[in-house]
Amino acid sequence: MEIIDDVRTIIAESLKIPVDRLAPDTRLDELGAESLDVIEIVFGLEEKFDITVPFKADQGTRVTVPGKNGPEEIEFTTVGDVANIVQKLVAAKTKAS
Amino acid sequence: MHRVVITGIGVVSPIGSTHEAFWSALVEGRSGIGPIVNMATDHMNTRIAAEVRDFDPAQHFDPKRVGLLDRFSQFAVVAARAAVKDAQLELNEELALAAATIVGNGAGGLTTLDESYLKLYGQSAVRAHPLAIPRYMANAACSQVSMDLGLKGPTFTTVSACASGTHAIGQAFHMVRSGQAPIALTGGTEACLVLGTFKGWEALRVLSADTCRPFSRNRSGLVLGEGAAMFVLETRERAMARGAPIYAELLGFGMSADAHDLTAIDPDGAARAIRSALIDGKVNPEEVDYVNAHGTGTVLNDKGETVALRIAFGDSADQLAVSSSKAVLGHSLGAAGALELAATALALHHQTIPPTANFEEPDPDCDLDYVPNTARNAPIEKAMSSSFAFGGLNAVLALGRA
Numbered sequence: 001m002e003i004i005d006d007v008r009t010i011i012a013e014s015l016k017i018p019v020d021r022l023a024p025d026t027r028l029d030e031l032g033a034e035s036l037d038v039i040e041i042v043f044g045l046e047e048k049f050d051i052t053v054p055f056k057a058d059q060g061t062r063v064t065v066p067g068k069n070g071p072e073e074i075e076f077t078t079v080g081d082v083a084n085i086v087q088k089l090v091a092a093k094t095k096a097s
Numbered sequence: 098m099h100r101v102v103i104t105g106i107g108v109v110s111p112i113g114s115t116h117e118a119f120w121s122a123l124v125e126g127r128s129g130i131g132p133i134v135n136m137a138t139d140h141m142n143t144r145i146a147a148e149v150r151d152f153d154p155a156q157h158f159d160p161k162r163v164g165l166l167d168r169f170s171q172f173a174v175v176a177a178r179a180a181v182k183d184a185q186l187e188l189n190e191e192l193a194l195a196a197a198t199i200v201g202n203g204a205g206g207l208t209t210l211d212e213s214y215l216k217l218y219g220q221s222a223v224r225a226h227p228l229a230i231p232r233y234m235a236n237a238a239c240s241q242v243s244m245d246l247g248l249k250g251p252t253f254t255t256v257s258a259c260a261s262g263t264h265a266i267g268q269a270f271h272m273v274r275s276g277q278a279p280i281a282l283t284g285g286t287e288a289c290l291v292l293g294t295f296k297g298w299e300a301l302r303v304l305s306a307d308t309c310r311p312f313s314r315n316r317s318g319l320v321l322g323e324g325a326a327m328f329v330l331e332t333r334e335r336a337m338a339r340g341a342p343i344y345a346e347l348l349g350f351g352m353s354a355d356a357h358d359l360t361a362i363d364p365d366g367a368a369r370a371i372r373s374a375l376i377d378g379k380v381n382p383e384e385v386d387y388v389n390a391h392g393t394g395t396v397l398n399d400k401g402e403t404v405a406l407r408i409a410f411g412d413s414a415d416q417l418a419v420s421s422s423k424a425v426l427g428h429s430l431g432a433a434g435a436l437e438l439a440a441t442a443l444a445l446h447h448q449t450i451p452p453t454a455n456f457e458e459p460d461p462d463c464d465l466d467y468v469p470n471t472a473r474n475a476p477i478e479k480a481m482s483s484s485f486a487f488g489g490l491n492a493v494l495a496l497g498r499a
Contacts (some may be wrong), residue, residue, distance in 0.1 A: 035397075051136055057302040058318050058396045076344060 003049075003090065004083040009046040011079060024080030038076065045082070051089040066092040101273045102499065103442050104327030104341040105184025107176035107284075110436055111147035111322055113426055114175070116183070120443045124472040126454030128425045130308050130320050136290060143304045146290050147322030147427025165228060166241055167206030168288035172325035172432075173238035174245045177282050181246060184329035184341055186280070188246060197278035198252040199269040200239035200327075201261030201285040201314055203431030203486075206295070209233045211291040238286045242327070252279050256431070259391070261285055263434030266328065267350035267492055273330050274347075280335070285435030286325035295321065301360070303395050309428070311392035311421035311453055312399050312467045319393045322427025326435035328442075343499040345442040348479070349378020355489030361397050362485050367405035370491035371483065375409075378495040382386035383413040385495075386449050387480040389441040392421020393428055402485065403463045416458035418475065420468040424454035434484035438494060441482040445498050449474050 004024065012019040015031055022031075028038065035057055042055045055063050061076040065088040074085050108114060110259055111124035111129025122129070129147040138144050149172070152161050157175050166174065181188065188196070209232040216222035231237065236254040243252045250273065255264040262285020269283035298304055298321060305318035336343055351373030356365030375382060407414045422440045429436060444450055449472055456469035483493045 034358070040301070042302070043300060055302055058316075096173065 003087050006048055007045065007083045007086055008079060010048060011041055011082065014041045014044055022079045024078065024083070026079045027077055028079070041082070045086055047084055049090055051086065051093055053085065053089065065089055098275060098388050099274050100333035101270050101347045102205060102333045102336050102348065103328050103344045104331055104336050105180035105182070105186060106344060106439050106442060107179030107327045108324065108436065108439055109149055109152060109172045109176050110324040110326070111149055111427060114149070114151065116123055116439065116443065119439065120447065121191055123422060123425055123440055123451040126425060126452050128308065128454055128471055129322065130427055133290070136292065140292060142299055143295065143306065145306070145308070145320060146431070147320060148290055149324050151365055155293045158271060165232065167209045167232040167237060169202055169286050170232070170238040170241040172288060172323070173200055173284070173286035173327065174241050176284060176286070176325040176327040177242045177246060177277060180282065180327040180329050186329055186341070188248070192280060193247050193249055193358035195279050196248040197245045197249045197250045197272050197281040197283070198239055198248045199255065200242060201255040201257070201265030201266045201431050201435065202235065202238055202287055203258045203261050203263070204254065204287070204289060205235040206233035206237055207289050207291050207294050211293045214293065242282060242288060245328055246282065248282060257490040257492070258486035258488055259428070259430050259433055260484035260490050260492040261375045261431030261434070263438070263482065263484040263494060264352070265493035266435060266438055267352065267494060269330055270347045270494070273332060280329060280331040282327060283330060284325060284327035285432040287430045287432040288323050289430055290323050305394065308455055309394040309424045310455040310457060311390070311394040311424055312460060312463045313456045314458040316394045316396065316399065319395055319423070320427040322429040324429050324432050324436055325424070326432065326439040328438070334408060341484055345445040345499055346497040347494065348380055348497045349374045349376070351375070351377055351493045353471070353491045355491070357489055359489070360487050362401035362405070363489060364401050364404035364408060366489055367402060367483070367485050367491050370493045371405065371409035371481065374481060374493040374495045380495050383412045383416065385417060385479045385481055386475065386477045387411070387444060388417055388419045388440070389444070389480065389482045390419050390421045391483050391485045392423050392453065394423060396422070398485070399433035399460070400462045402483070403465055406465060414465060416470050417465060418450050418473065419465050420451055421454040434482065434492065438482045441480050441496055445477050445496060447479055450477065
């Protein structure tokens with residue numbers, strides 16, 4: 001199963017919407033996600049993938065993740081962004097272990 | 098309708114447990130926030146809090162009694178005793194029978210709950226401690242204050258998250274004002290620095306990793322704290338007749354609900370509570386000199402509260418001095434409003450505005466006078482203390498110079 005499929009499932013469950021509404025370029029705010037929904041999604045991702053997402057409710061939606069050429073910043077905006085963030089954090093974890 | 102005054106203040110706080118120590122730290126901006134020492138932080142991402150570090154229960158309670166009191170009740174009882182002593186109040190039988198005791202706390206005995214659940218779920222204990230429930234119950238602190246001082250009038254607990262203390266004091270104020278009780282012991286208490294609660298706050302992603310910088314652009318979130326503040330409220334006639342010290346007069350109390358978001362502040366709801374406190378106290382907005390803000394040090398609060406003050410005060414918002422004590426006290430949830438009322442009453446008493454400590458960088462979205470870092474000697478005739486809680490529950494007190 002691809003990471004993006006798990007990400008879509010977690011977002012759909014948090015927002016109580018059908019998973020087929022979630023395409024990679026779907027924006028979370030267009031789905032009506034409010035700040036507590038986003039925090040719940042982050043929690044779901046951390047539990048599922050055993051990662052820590054450095055997301056602060058207070059500092060916008062920009063998340064810093066390890067990239068090929070050092071840390072990079074990704075906006076927590078679309079379903080694809082979220083999958084990208086998870087992908088990078090999972091890769092960093094696998095590399096570390 | 099009676100005029101109501103504050104004649105006694107008792108605090109247990111991260112910056113000291115006499116109100117002299119409390120006040121000097123507030124004025125000097127000496128923060129009680131620091132590395133956590135009272136609990137293991139192995140399982141935590143956050144390593145800082147505003148802890149009460151100098152509190153030894155054995156100094157205040159005999160060994161048989163201490164087992165009955167969770168830390169949040171211990172704080173409340175010690176603060177209540179100090180308030181009575183400070184007010185030079187003699188509780189004779191007639192007064193004790195009528196005295197109200199109203200205490201606010203956001204939760205209950207969280208230390209007891211955490212210990213009990215650790216044993217049951219973590220260590221597979223087969224039985225809970227028989228005192229777990231009486232220590233934990235949300236009204237335990239209030240009941241312990243009533244029992245300790247022998248107060249037998251109207252007695253109950255208010256629970257409204259971060260506005261609990263302010264709601265309690267507001268109820269007590271209205272009861273004394275209406276003549277329902279001649280005096281009241283009231284305030285707020287919280288002892289929430291335990292793993293279960295901390296992890297919950299971490300999960301909300303609003304905790305700062307370094308310190309609390311209210312209204313400062315480089316803010317990094319809120320810092321949890323703990324403590325209690327208790328007050329003796331009584332009618333002005335009674336206080337004058339017995340020659341009691343008067344710190345400040347309580348003038349008005351306002352409440353509102355946002356009916357909007359579970360965690361985010363709604364400026365309209367907050368502004369309605371402020372306006373209603375002004376109306377209740379027959380205070381014109383332009384008469385207010387100082388506002389002790391809720392000021393948690395989160396973006397949402399600081400911006401939202403600034404907008405609320407502009408809505409409530411209109412043009413006179415630019416004349417206000419606004420400061421947050423949370424840079425020094427941390428956020429002690431249900432106790433916060435009470436500790437901040439102590440700060441506000443002492444500001445009126447000393448005619449000095451305590452600063453917003455840790456203010457490093459002006460924020461274009463927070464464009465009021467936040468009294469950055471340095472206390473200000475200024476005439477204060479009228480002041481306010483605001484609490485805006487999770488769940489959208491708002492409570493605001495208006496005060497006047499004694």
